[in-house]
Amino acid sequence: MSLHSGRRAQAARNGAGAAAESSADNHPQVLVKNLRVVAGSPGTPSVLVNDVSFAIARGEVLALIGESGSGKTTVALSLMGHTRAGCRISGGSIEVCGTDVLSLRPREILEHRRRRVAYIAQSAAAAFNPARRIMDQVIETTMIRRLMTGSAAREKAVTLFRSLALPDPQHIGARYPHQLSGGQLQRLLAAMALMSDPELVILDEPTTALDVTTQIEVLRAFKRVIGERRATALYVAHDLAVVAQIADRVVVLNSGQVRESGPTMQVLGAPRDAYTRTLLSAVARRVAQSVAQEPVVATSGASSRPPGEDNRRQLLLAVEGLTAGYGKANDQGLPSSLALLDISLAVRRGAALGVIGESGSGKSTLARVLAGIMAPARGTIRLQGELLEPRMERRSREQLRRIQIVFQHADAALNPAHTVAHILGRPLKLYFGLRGAARDERIAHLLDVVHLDRSIAARRPPELSGGQKQRVNLARALAAQPDLILCDEVTSALDAVVGAAILDLLAELRRELGLSYVLITHDVGAVRAICDEVAVLYAGQTVETGPLQRLDAANCHPYTRLLVSSVPELRSDWLEGVASASPGPAMPATASSKDLCRFLPRCPVRIEGRCDQQPPPLNRTQQGAQILCHQPANRR
Amino acid sequence: MNSPATPKARSELAASPGWLSPARWRRRRNALPASGRIGLALVLFWALLALLGPWVIPHPPGAVVSTTVFAPMSLRFPLGTDYLGRDMLSRILIGARYTVGLALAAAVAASATGTVLGLLAAISGRWVDELLSRLLDALICIPSMIFALIMVAVFGSSLPILLLTAALGYVAGAFRIARSLAVNLSVSDYVEAARVRGEGRLHIACVEILPNMVHPMLADFGLRFMFIVLMLSGLSFLGLGVQPPAADLGSLIRENLSGLGDGAAAVLLPAIAVATLTIGVNLLIDGLADHGRPEGGGGKA
Numbered sequence: 001m002s003l004h005s006g007r008r009a010q011a012a013r014n015g016a017g018a019a020a021e022s023s024a025d026n027h028p029q030v031l032v033k034n035l036r037v038v039a040g041s042p043g044t045p046s047v048l049v050n051d052v053s054f055a056i057a058r059g060e061v062l063a064l065i066g067e068s069g070s071g072k073t074t075v076a077l078s079l080m081g082h083t084r085a086g087c088r089i090s091g092g093s094i095e096v097c098g099t100d101v102l103s104l105r106p107r108e109i110l111e112h113r114r115r116r117v118a119y120i121a122q123s124a125a126a127a128f129n130p131a132r133r134i135m136d137q138v139i140e141t142t143m144i145r146r147l148m149t150g151s152a153a154r155e156k157a158v159t160l161f162r163s164l165a166l167p168d169p170q171h172i173g174a175r176y177p178h179q180l181s182g183g184q185l186q187r188l189l190a191a192m193a194l195m196s197d198p199e200l201v202i203l204d205e206p207t208t209a210l211d212v213t214t215q216i217e218v219l220r221a222f223k224r225v226i227g228e229r230r231a232t233a234l235y236v237a238h239d240l241a242v243v244a245q246i247a248d249r250v251v252v253l254n255s256g257q258v259r260e261s262g263p264t265m266q267v268l269g270a271p272r273d274a275y276t277r278t279l280l281s282a283v284a285r286r287v288a289q290s291v292a293q294e295p296v297v298a299t300s301g302a303s304s305r306p307p308g309e310d311n312r313r314q315l316l317l318a319v320e321g322l323t324a325g326y327g328k329a330n331d332q333g334l335p336s337s338l339a340l341l342d343i344s345l346a347v348r349r350g351a352a353l354g355v356i357g358e359s360g361s362g363k364s365t366l367a368r369v370l371a372g373i374m375a376p377a378r379g380t381i382r383l384q385g386e387l388l389e390p391r392m393e394r395r396s397r398e399q400l401r402r403i404q405i406v407f408q409h410a411d412a413a414l415n416p417a418h419t420v421a422h423i424l425g426r427p428l429k430l431y432f433g434l435r436g437a438a439r440d441e442r443i444a445h446l447l448d449v450v451h452l453d454r455s456i457a458a459r460r461p462p463e464l465s466g467g468q469k470q471r472v473n474l475a476r477a478l479a480a481q482p483d484l485i486l487c488d489e490v491t492s493a494l495d496a497v498v499g500a501a502i503l504d505l506l507a508e509l510r511r512e513l514g515l516s517y518v519l520i521t522h523d524v525g526a527v528r529a530i531c532d533e534v535a536v537l538y539a540g541q542t543v544e545t546g547p548l549q550r551l552d553a554a555n556c557h558p559y560t561r562l563l564v565s566s567v568p569e570l571r572s573d574w575l576e577g578v579a580s581a582s583p584g585p586a587m588p589a590t591a592s593s594k595d596l597c598r599f600l601p602r603c604p605v606r607i608e609g610r611c612d613q614q615p616p617p618l619n620r621t622q623q624g625a626q627i628l629c630h631q632p633a634n635r636r
Numbered sequence: 637m638n639s640p641a642t643p644k645a646r647s648e649l650a651a652s653p654g655w656l657s658p659a660r661w662r663r664r665r666n667a668l669p670a671s672g673r674i675g676l677a678l679v680l681f682w683a684l685l686a687l688l689g690p691w692v693i694p695h696p697p698g699a700v701v702s703t704t705v706f707a708p709m710s711l712r713f714p715l716g717t718d719y720l721g722r723d724m725l726s727r728i729l730i731g732a733r734y735t736v737g738l739a740l741a742a743a744v745a746a747s748a749t750g751t752v753l754g755l756l757a758a759i760s761g762r763w764v765d766e767l768l769s770r771l772l773d774a775l776i777c778i779p780s781m782i783f784a785l786i787m788v789a790v791f792g793s794s795l796p797i798l799l800l801t802a803a804l805g806y807v808a809g810a811f812r813i814a815r816s817l818a819v820n821l822s823v824s825d826y827v828e829a830a831r832v833r834g835e836g837r838l839h840i841a842c843v844e845i846l847p848n849m850v851h852p853m854l855a856d857f858g859l860r861f862m863f864i865v866l867m868l869s870g871l872s873f874l875g876l877g878v879q880p881p882a883a884d885l886g887s888l889i890r891e892n893l894s895g896l897g898d899g900a901a902a903v904l905l906p907a908i909a910v911a912t913l914t915i916g917v918n919l920l921i922d923g924l925a926d927h928g929r930p931e932g933g934g935g936k937a
């Protein structure tokens with residue numbers, strides 16, 4: 001696509017902010033024309049990025065969106081004059097503040113990266129040296145280049161910490177990386193990048209690895225600091241709703257090509273390209289209930305049944321008083337660090353229970369205990385009334401067959417040394433004694449069921465994409481013909497579009513095979529898409545259980561409300577409208593053995609003198625929901 | 637993505653290739669980098685010489701065939717003669733046979749035993765693990781050269797004793813690496829998945845864990861082979877290795893050391909032979925370890 005000259009003016013018109021108007025007739029800060037990046041040997045190059053052009057005006061935030069593998073990071077890195085090993089820029093031009101980046105000599109490129117461009121990567125934890133204090137690392141580059149005196153640099157860093165809404169800006173620099181949360185590290189990384197007042201800031205998926213509740217704060221901080229400093233920024237992301245909050249203009253990338261570009265509101269409000277619409281529908285589904293009124297669970301069919309019938313359906317899994325944790329057991333037989341506290345859940349045959357909570361709330365521990373990988377300290381698990389042994393070694397093969405677990409990381413759950421045929425064939429042989437042609441036929445059928453091409457059977461996991469791996473993972477669970485599948489964050493490592501397809505598949509399998517699920521996730525949208533019951537986990541405790549509609553109920557638990565309202569929406573004013581996430585000092589969301597409400601430090605509606613004195617009572621509603629809270633229903 | 641079963645897909649399915657399928661090896665060799673190919677050529681070269689040695693030697697290796705000692709290269713003696721006037725080419729050809737055969741056999745024995753024991757320690761209960769670890773730790777405490785000297789002093793120097801000595805001296809290191817690899821792999825999600833499926837220990841060890849240990853153990857094998865060649869040469873250099881008139885490459889260097897001052901081919905050539913062999917093995921193994929893995933598919937960006 002070509003660069004039309006009217007775009008700069010258009011960008012200014014469409015609210016690129018105060019900064020844009022002063023420079024509307026200046027040269028754009030960044031000008032990329034017909035960029036082409038290839039990989040592989042010169043004879044048979046594979047094109048990673050083809051004919052990409054865009055411009056960023058001074059003070060403007062441009063978002064580059066697309067799914068993984070679409071070339072976003074490749075484009076972003078090329079602005080710094082960098083390509084990953086094996087790739088090279090084979091055409092086009094890149095201009096950053098008037099400098100032709102592609103003609104720079106190696107020494108000049110280093111200078112270019114140090115002075116003009118700052119890069120904020122996805123994983124902040126990996127960017128910090130665990131052995132050094134935060135402040136030393138934040139001011140390091142300015143010190144090396146002697147741009148400022150030490151005290152001036154420290155002062156500037158503290159100002160940045162404050163703009164980024166970091167707690168205790170004066171002293172946070174004295175801490176070590178492991179003493180800070182992921183969201184805080186991400187903001188500190190931004191502070192480090194902004195120390196040298198770069199002319200262009202590149203943010204590569206800076207909030208992708210964060211919980212929704214944390215993401216809000218980081219987004220807010222970024223938006224504020226970018227606005228204050230009138231920074232020119234390239235924001236790389238795959239989440240349209242996140243982009244809507246922060247970007248002035250959007251470029252949609254797919255398979256290395258620009259599919260659509262324009263002002264954020266125009267692209268999100270009236271997309272012209274079919275691919276953009278696919279991306280949008282993946283997001284729209286996630287927030288459908290809070291934006292539109294249509295019920296999203298229509299696919300599952302189950303939620304449309306009257307509640308009475310639900311209760312009559314056979315109870316498949318019943319969990320009572322489950323307590324589990326890590327570390328040495330104390331005198332009462334309780335582990336030193338508790339990850340789950342007195343959890344009770346029920347799953348009916350053919351139903352899907354969604355377990356949601358932030359990372360560290362004990363979701364994976366729950367899956368491990370249910371599967372028998374880890375023995376609980378207290379509590380019982382019954383499968384159709386039959387008491388299950390705590391440890392899988394003592395469960396019968398038949399019991400193991402009936403509960404299958406699909407792990408969070410599809411990569412790690414598939415043995416890289418085996419072919420897909422081998423991976424799927426193993427449970428068939430183990431549980432049903434299938435071999436030879438009968439087994440091959442069943443493998444082919446399983447691949448059909450998860451919508452994979454049959455030729456995939458001969459491949460090994462490293463040769464598959466993320467979505468394909470997760471389908472194989474699912475097919476392996478299905479091979480056992482289970483009654484219940486435990487899904488631990490099955491979509492969280494996937495793009496919105498690929499993840500949505502996996503969720504569709506789960507819903508379809510449930511309809512056709514009558515499966516039951518325990519869907520463990522931090523993604524409220526995934527629960528909305530396929531579950532009909534939900535349990536909200538906070539710091540190892542279920543603060544609320546009930547039908548799916550609880551998520552939007554007026555009297556839901558304060559934490560449920562926080563979680564649901566933290567899911568970004570496509571409106572660009574959403575970030576301003578949503579309530580502040582954590583008023584009190586954020587306490588690590590882990591379980592402790594005290595009986596007080598665990599949500600207390602973060603609760604916006606806590607009752608002084610009650611919540612901090614007595615354990616919260618369990619309230620039951622007529623629909624069978626249970627809420628653990630002091631506040632009366634009408635005030636929550 | 638849904639497609640009807642094509643006959644091709646069917647046959648691919650039925651073939652159900654194991655992890656050592658020909659296709660995989662083909663891909664592996666194609667991916668071998670230049671340094672790996674040089675290594676492969678060197679290793680093949682020495683293996684060929686060791687194999688063909690007895691049939692191509694121009695003179696009997698033990699016979700004094702010339703009146704000149706340390707004779708320079710000539711048409712009759714292509715690599716000159718040694719300190720007694722024996723043909724150097726013949727002696728190197730036969731010497732390579734000892735070094736390649738003995739060192740290779742010992743390295744294979746050490747790596748294989750180490751792998752099996754390491755795997756056993758990782759998947760068995762605490763007792764087996766503790767016992768094996770302590771036993772092999774004791775072995776690792778003795779420096780391998782001193783261990784070799786003790787063995788030879790006690791049992792004398794014969795081929796089986798040399799083999800046993802070299803294998804025992806290096807099994808502890810292989811065990812340590814194998815054990816830590818296996819322990820890491822045994823907590824991976826796919827092993828966990830196999831456990832939840834109800835697989836037995838043997839299946840988990842041999843089918844889930846072992847195939848993923850092969851690559852790193854292969855790299856370790858290269859290192860171990862090199863050390864064993866050096867140790868055997870060292871022993872021979874001290875006169876404790878292969879006994880005269882037979883000689884491995886190390887003995888050849890020692891025998892002809894008096895020619896070093898004249899820069900005689902008789903001392904330089906065996907040294908070059910040892911060097912090229914060990915470098916070759918390591919280049920080959922590094923090449924295999926770096927580029928042998930199947931091509932990565934489209935993962936996350």
Ligand SMILES: Nc1ncnc2c1ncn2[C@@H]1O[C@H](COP(=O)(O)OP(=O)(O)O)[C@@H](O)[C@H]1O
Binds near residue numbers: 326358359361362365
């Ligand atoms: N192997 C372990 N040893 C000690 N603590 C652990 C271990 N695994 C998890 N935890 C702790 O248990 C709590 C719950 O973790 P997890 O179940 O993984 O949560 P989630 O899946 O919701 O992110 C966290 O505080 C975590 O730090």
Ligand code: SF4
Binds near residue numbers: 558598599
């Ligand atoms: S019990 Fe109190 S602190 Fe806890 S959620 Fe309810 S109101 Fe908030």
Ligand SMILES: [Mg+2]
Binds near residue numbers: 363364408
């Ligand atoms: Mg988890």
